[in-house]
Amino acid sequence: RHREWLSPDFVDADGNITLSVHALVIEAPGRRILVDTCVGDQVVPGFEMLTPNPRFLDDLSAAGFPRESIDTVLCTHLHFDHVGWNTMPAGGTRVPTFPNARYLFARVEWEHWQGETHPAFAPTLDACVKPLVEAGLADLVETDHRLCDEVWLEPTPGHTPGHVAVRIASGGEQALITGDMTHHPVQWAELDWRMPADTDSIQAAATRRRVLAEHANRPTLVIGTHYAPPCAGHLVRDASGPRFRAKR
Template identity: 35%
Template sequence: MRPILYRKLGRFDLWVLNDGDFWLDGGSMFGIVPRVLWAKLAPPDEQNRIRLGLNPLLVRIGERYILIETGLDRKGDERFRKIYGLSETSPVLGQLALLGLGPEDISLVIHTHLHFDHAGLNTRWVEGRLRPTFPQARHLVQKQELEDALHPHERSRASYRAENVEPLWETGRFEPVEGEAEVLPGVRLVPAPGHTLGMQVVELESEGERLAYTGDLVALMAQVPPLYIPAFDLYPMTTLETRKRLYARWLEEGYLLCFTHEPGHPLGRLVRSEKGYAVEEA
């Protein structure tokens, strides 16, 4: 398993955590891209699934710790865990402990969106009760995303799990954001619709250095070509528009990208290529 990756970004400290692997249908991850092309980039297993990671990003700004995404949901039953190839327990709290942190040290959680593979550690079972994992944290999410997670459409019902959303909603821990917002100096939420209508990416900037946490706008390095859009995306044409708009700026302004589901090295930079864009590890 990839070890915790540490980087400095200006005055910010970053740790890319590693929530372990899970497995999803490869065809669904690449949409209209023919299997002969994607299978070279992401070799499928005998069930046609490809390996994905989940990389929550811990950011320290001064004395404050921010967690971008909480990770995979392991509260489902054995069948659920088997479908997605999930281990039984989350390694994220153990990784925070290695850094000398407990869940109460996280003061802010930022969600790109609330699908179960991104918001799964929002809650956990403690003595038979489902409780918020990070008791001190405000949870930032786009208002649209929160509404869709609380009242999912039948097309996305399998992606949202009430266990990760309702206990926080009922205790007032969500802080819905509408549109672009600088929530702390150098921490900007940028709407990135397509995968869901309310998805956002997170942009960090300190002393001229910049990083974007991509969410599921582009979850894997192999998905960087703008047309490599998952079949999971609810609005693929919108994904294409969002990618082109944000890619252009990320390239021009020299953004480092942190790829949410990359199972290997998760950081890279965009470069121009014959497919529009490619990525180089960084």
């Protein structure tokens, strides 16, 4: 029933939803922050359609952001499609992909995933997260951590326990990177529609309700980590209910 406002960007002609996997770069004074590192160079069991993505570093560099230029890697949560390129293969082992970066993970998120054995998550945690913590390259931060005047984290639990959204304030304007508090714009209209991967779907829905109440009919630019292009827009609520209006 939402096809009218979802089409053509977020639902195709056959009624299938469209999704995307984005890494986003924030440039703040003296800082270059990479938010999420997409799927990596490894196949994730059960997600062969999506993995691997060998082009990622070339695409990032072509966009003007060679890996050496990133000073902070921030992962909204620790699922494989958000940490994949945190590390890369080199000389028979794995090394940090971003040699000049600190890696930021929420402490509660890191603690949640200790002892994970699920085949879709455990190998990526072992390859792309754990080595960075053990090497002292990761900062385990609170879920409301402030990176700088312009960029801070906002706790948005539910999809995972330590999930964070990213807030940006610049030039009098505000933006919010969703991470996986939503995967698709339709979830702003159907707040209870869940993702199978949610650790707590009730909490995830409550998070969406809170964020919607705070940002609906406001100028906050909402940037969807998994929204198909154009991935940014605004939350609106009127007589026909809440929805997402893409910015063109």
